[in-house]
Amino acid sequence: MTDRVVVVGASLAGLRAAESVRRAGFPGEVVVLGAERHMPYNRPPLSKTLDGADPVEWLKPGRHAAEVEWRLGQAVTGSDLSARTVRLESGDVLSWTGLVVASGLRPRRLDLPEPAAGRYVLRSLEDRDRLLSAFDEVRSLVVIGAGFIGCEVAAAAAARGVKTHVVAPETVPIERPLGPLVGTEIRRRLEALGVLFHLGTVPVEFRGEARVRSVVLADWTEIAADAVLEAVGSRPNVEWLSGNGLDLSDGVRCDEHLRVEHRPDVVACGDVARFPNALFDEVPRRVEHWVTAVDTAKRAGQVLAAHLRGAGCGDAFAPVPSFWSHQASIRLQAFGAPGLGGDDVRVLEGELGGEAAVGYHREGRLVGVVLLGLTARYGYYRKEIERSSGGRPAGR
Numbered sequence: 001m002t003d004r005v006v007v008v009g010a011s012l013a014g015l016r017a018a019e020s021v022r023r024a025g026f027p028g029e030v031v032v033l034g035a036e037r038h039m040p041y042n043r044p045p046l047s048k049t050l051d052g053a054d055p056v057e058w059l060k061p062g063r064h065a066a067e068v069e070w071r072l073g074q075a076v077t078g079s080d081l082s083a084r085t086v087r088l089e090s091g092d093v094l095s096w097t098g099l100v101v102a103s104g105l106r107p108r109r110l111d112l113p114e115p116a117a118g119r120y121v122l123r124s125l126e127d128r129d130r131l132l133s134a135f136d137e138v139r140s141l142v143v144i145g146a147g148f149i150g151c152e153v154a155a156a157a158a159a160r161g162v163k164t165h166v167v168a169p170e171t172v173p174i175e176r177p178l179g180p181l182v183g184t185e186i187r188r189r190l191e192a193l194g195v196l197f198h199l200g201t202v203p204v205e206f207r208g209e210a211r212v213r214s215v216v217l218a219d220w221t222e223i224a225a226d227a228v229l230e231a232v233g234s235r236p237n238v239e240w241l242s243g244n245g246l247d248l249s250d251g252v253r254c255d256e257h258l259r260v261e262h263r264p265d266v267v268a269c270g271d272v273a274r275f276p277n278a279l280f281d282e283v284p285r286r287v288e289h290w291v292t293a294v295d296t297a298k299r300a301g302q303v304l305a306a307h308l309r310g311a312g313c314g315d316a317f318a319p320v321p322s323f324w325s326h327q328a329s330i331r332l333q334a335f336g337a338p339g340l341g342g343d344d345v346r347v348l349e350g351e352l353g354g355e356a357a358v359g360y361h362r363e364g365r366l367v368g369v370v371l372l373g374l375t376a377r378y379g380y381y382r383k384e385i386e387r388s389s390g391g392r393p394a395g396r
């Protein structure tokens with residue numbers, strides 16, 4: 001059989017993993033299978049501008065991607081890990097010697113009945129095009145969900161003069177990853193742009209005939225809406241791996257080398273991978289950030305290529321996670337795991353109402369930093385997190 005690495009998912013992680021397998025010297029075929037028809041593009045800009053002026057940010061394949069075969073518009077519908085095959089929706093079966101799982105996420109939908117028209121999600125270029133074309137007519141937008149994507153779209157819509165509401169069950173926006181201190185400040189800044197928050201509640205009904213015209217909340221408040229964005233989280237694309245006895249309860253569970261449990265010939269990367277990070281503890285978690293998608297993809301490709309040539313996989317993978325979010329004029333950068341440091345959250349530098357560095361501590365140790373502005377301090381605080389962890393697992 002031909003030596004072949006098959007990568008499922010032709011986006012950021014799939015591209016970087018394919019390059020990494022090649023860079024590590026794998027001599028066989030590398031085939032990337034992608035459900036989308038496009039070559040990989042960056043998703044972060046999709047939620048940050050709603051004026052349609054920004055060109056699509058295509059991801060530039062590096063020189064190692066030159067010898068990679070791309071099969072786009074080809075969803076994988078099943079797999080047999082024992083036989084080392086994947087099945088495509090065309091019915092074709094492709095065999096492999098190594099498999100990379102890079103199939104990412106899709107938006108979760110609200111379980112509320114019709115009308116379907118006027119309800120949007122945001123993950124792909126097509127989602128963004130649909131939302132943008134609706135925007136010419138939209139006077140009132142209701143965003144369901146106060147996470148990063150919901151808040152970014154709300155900020156961009158309000159900046160465009162659209163009356164914008166955000167509805168969510170949390171008490172402050174972006175509460176789970178950033179905590180109440182920073183969440184309250186984000187709320188204050190978005191309100192200054194004109195965003196109206198309805199927190200601690202959920203939508204119970206969408207009203208309208210041909211399309212949504214209003215959203216009814218649990219307390220019977222009714223908000224007029226020309227469009228609704230459902231930004232209520234994501235579901236990992238793992239169905240194609242079912243039937244192989246894997247733990248797919250939240251993405252695909254991996255070990256500290258990004259190898260899918262008991263399968264050294266299968267690695268996972270990007271948003272779909274759930275792996276432990278020894279910088280924090282032994283709990284496997286998924287991380288939905290651009291930088292982590294790149295880091296995991298590079299490492300997963302190396303680990304797989306090493307296994308295929310009979311070598312070991314080196315040290316455990318323990319990266320410092322980092323991400324950014326732009327909400328109109330708010331420039332937020334974070335590193336480490338702020339979500340794990342809710343015990344003790346305090347301003348380390350600056351002022352919350354202006355530019356600030358906020359530290360998140362667990363058992364007395366700095367585990368995360370969020371910068372509001374202060375972009376020049378990025379390198380310093382990143383090093384602080386590295387120094388503070390020193391590679392030691394924190395208590396759990």
Ligand SMILES: Cc1cc2nc3c(=O)[nH]c(=O)nc-3n(C[C@H](O)[C@H](O)[C@H](O)COP(=O)(O)OP(=O)(O)OC[C@H]3O[C@@H](n4cnc5c(N)ncnc54)[C@H](O)[C@@H]3O)c2cc1C
Pocket residue numbers: 008009010011012013014033034035036042043044045046047074075076077102103104105122123124149237240269270271272287288289290291293322323324325326
């Ligand atoms: C609107 C938006 C804004 C964001 N902003 C930020 C930000 O500001 N900062 C930040 O750090 N991160 C941000 N992110 C997150 C970042 O974009 C993701 O972490 C990154 O895209 C993950 O890449 P991935 O390749 O793992 O997954 P994805 O980009 O989801 O790619 C997975 C690919 O696999 C394909 N696929 C799925 N199932 C199959 C199948 N069965 N067969 C074949 N192909 C399949 C999908 O079609 C898709 O192309 C944002 C994400 C979104 C959606």
